[in-house]
Amino acid sequence: MLNHSDYIKLNKPFYTRDTVTVAKELLCKYIFKKHGKSFLCGKIVETEAYLGDEDPACHAFRKITKRNEPMFESGGIAYVYFIYGNYYCFNVVTEKQGIGSAVLIRGVEPVDGIQAMKKNRGVIKKDYELSNGPSKFCLAFNIDKKDNWEDLTKDRIFISKYRKKESITVSVAKRIGIKEGADLPYRYFIKDNPYVTKHKLNKEIITEITL
DNA sequence: TATTCGATGTGCT
DNA sequence: GCACATCGAATAC
Structure with a gap:
C-alpha cells in the first residue's frame, strides 16, 4: 500500500x-x-x-462542439471521449480557457490497486497488456464518459508528483x-518502459531528452 | 514476430 | 456515408 504523504498533488x-x-x-507523474x-x-x-x-489532428482544430467542449476549458479537467464504437480515451485539458488543447494519456505503469485493474481488464497474456495503450488504461482504471469534465484538482481523479525527483x-x-x-x-514516452504502446513507430525516435 | 482486419457507435470533412 | 487519438483475434510467414 502506498504512503500517500510521499505524493504531492499537481495544482x-x-x-x-x-x-x-x-x-x-x-x-x-502518478495518476x-x-x-x-x-x-x-x-x-x-x-x-x-x-x-x-494549429494542429489538424486535434479534436478542437476547427471549432467548439458538444464533444470537444471540455478541451476549451481552463486546464486541469478531464476530457474523455468515445472512440471506435467500443473504447474511451482519457485526456488532461491544458492551457487557459478558450484554447482547445489537451494531453492524451497513452500508457501507464500500474503501481497500486493492481488486482482491481486486472479484474477490470479480464484475461491478458502479459502484465504489460494491462495498461499499455490509451483505452487499455481507461479499462484498467474504469474510466468512461462519466469521468468527462472531472476536476483533476479534486480527489476523485488527480495526478501527483513523487516527493523525490526521478x-x-x-x-x-x-x-x-x-x-x-x-x-x-508530439508523442513523448519514457525510454524502454514496457507499458509504452508497442508499435513499430517506437523505432522512429526523433530525439531524446532528459527531464 | 509482423501485419491485416472486423467490431462497434458517434460526429463530422 | 465515412473517418476515427483502438483493441485483440486471425492470418501470414
Whole structure:
C-alpha cells in the first residue's frame, strides 16, 4: 500500500501552461483514481500533445462542439471521449480557457490497486497488456464518459508528483493512429518502459531528452 | 514476430 | 456515408 504523504498533488497552475510542456512533464507523474476506500494508482509513461487550432489532428482544430467542449476549458479537467464504437480515451485539458488543447494519456505503469485493474481488464497474456495503450488504461482504471469534465484538482481523479525527483530519459516521436498532422513529433514516452504502446513507430525516435 | 482486419457507435470533412 | 487519438483475434510467414 502506498504512503500517500510521499505524493504531492499537481495544482491548477501546472495544467494551465503550454501543452507540449505539460505533456513532457506528465511523464513519471502518478495518476490516482478513487476505488472504494482506496485508490488505483499508475505512473504515466506515455503521452501525446494535441494543440488546438494549429494542429489538424486535434479534436478542437476547427471549432467548439458538444464533444470537444471540455478541451476549451481552463486546464486541469478531464476530457474523455468515445472512440471506435467500443473504447474511451482519457485526456488532461491544458492551457487557459478558450484554447482547445489537451494531453492524451497513452500508457501507464500500474503501481497500486493492481488486482482491481486486472479484474477490470479480464484475461491478458502479459502484465504489460494491462495498461499499455490509451483505452487499455481507461479499462484498467474504469474510466468512461462519466469521468468527462472531472476536476483533476479534486480527489476523485488527480495526478501527483513523487516527493523525490526521478531522472528519466524521454523519447520523442510521431503520434499514433492519426492521418492529419501525422508527422508532428508530439508523442513523448519514457525510454524502454514496457507499458509504452508497442508499435513499430517506437523505432522512429526523433530525439531524446532528459527531464 | 509482423501485419491485416472486423467490431462497434458517434460526429463530422 | 465515412473517418476515427483502438483493441485483440486471425492470418501470414
